[in-house]
Amino acid sequence: MAQVTEIRTLQEIDDESAALRAALEDVERRLRGSEELNEARREAAAVDGELADARRAQRRIEGEVEGLTAKIEPEEKRLYDGSVRNPKELTSIQHELEALKQQRSKLEDQLLEVMTNLDRIERDHGIAFRRLSQEEARWEKDQGDLKHEAVRLNDLITRADARREAQKLKVTPRNLQVYEEVRRRRGGVAVARVSGGTCGGCRVGIPESVRRQAFTADQLAQCPNCERILYVG
Ligand SMILES: [Zn+2]
Incomplete structure (x- = not known):
């Protein structure tokens, strides 16, 4: 057969081989991970961190409120149980109590804000982790299909390579x-x-x-x- 015909056959085999290799590369890239899964992981990790921060803030403020209450209660008792009679001292206790209660009320406002935020974050957390588990399930299923595809493509590449070796012998x-x-x-x-x-x-x-x-x-x-x-x- 004419040399040019043999060379055209060689080119056909090389085209096929290049297409197979590109397809295999794509499959291997998808086997290494999916962009959707990575994105779902990033989002879940971010909202997880946000939730931990909000819970920490809640505990800290609750602790501070408790601390203030522990100071307020004995002072109130002193104010009303008749143990202090000096009017100057009573006024001073009253002022101190007012200051403490104001401080506590501010903290309680902060706590309310944190709790409202926490509700939203918990909802987002649920959504993010449901999405993550969906993406993981999809990825796992895809993995099976992709592994099969990689084996099939590798097999076709091996055959194309063998055909190329044989075809090469027909060209000077x-x-x-x-x-x-x-x-x-x-x-x-x-x-x-x-x-x-x-x-x-x-x-x-x-x-x-x-x-x-x-x-x-x-x-x-x-x-x-x-x-x-x-x-x-
Ligand atoms: Zn030209």
């Missing part, structure tokens, strides 16, 4: 070298069809002498512009 070493060089330089496509007198690879007109050469059996014709190996028909 010199022509093979030309093919490999052009393929490397021209983005993997080393052959081009001549149609309407122009190169199908770069659309530049092909001189008549080169076109005639493309018809001959064993001599390769190359596009003077892009160097691709030309074929007709």
Whole structure:
């Protein structure tokens, strides 16, 4: 068979092999992780941290309120149980109590705010973790399918490689070298069809002498512009 025909077959095998390798790369990328899952993990971790912060704030304020109550109660007792009779001292206790109660009331307002916030965060937390478990389940299911796909693609690549090795033997070493060089330089496509007198690879007109050469059996014709190996028909 004509060399150019053998080279076209080689190019077909290489195209198929490149497509298979790209598909395998995509499968392997998806096997390493999914963007949706990563996003769900990030979101769950963020809302988890927010929840812990809010609960810490709640405990801290509650502790401070308790501390103030522990100070207020004995002072109130002293104020009303008749143990203090000095009016000046009674007034001073009253002032102190007012100050303490004001402080406690401020803290109680803060606590209310924290609790309201906590409600929202707990809702968000529930939503984020439900989404995370959905994404995890989906990812796990996909993993099975993707692993099968990777095995299938690897098998097809092995077969394409074997076919390439066999096909290479049908091309002379010199022509093979030309093919490999052009393929490397021209983005993997080393052959081009001549149609309407122009190169199908770069659309530049092909001189008549080169076109005639493309018809001959064993001599390769190359596009003077892009160097691709030309074929007709
Ligand atoms: Zn060309």
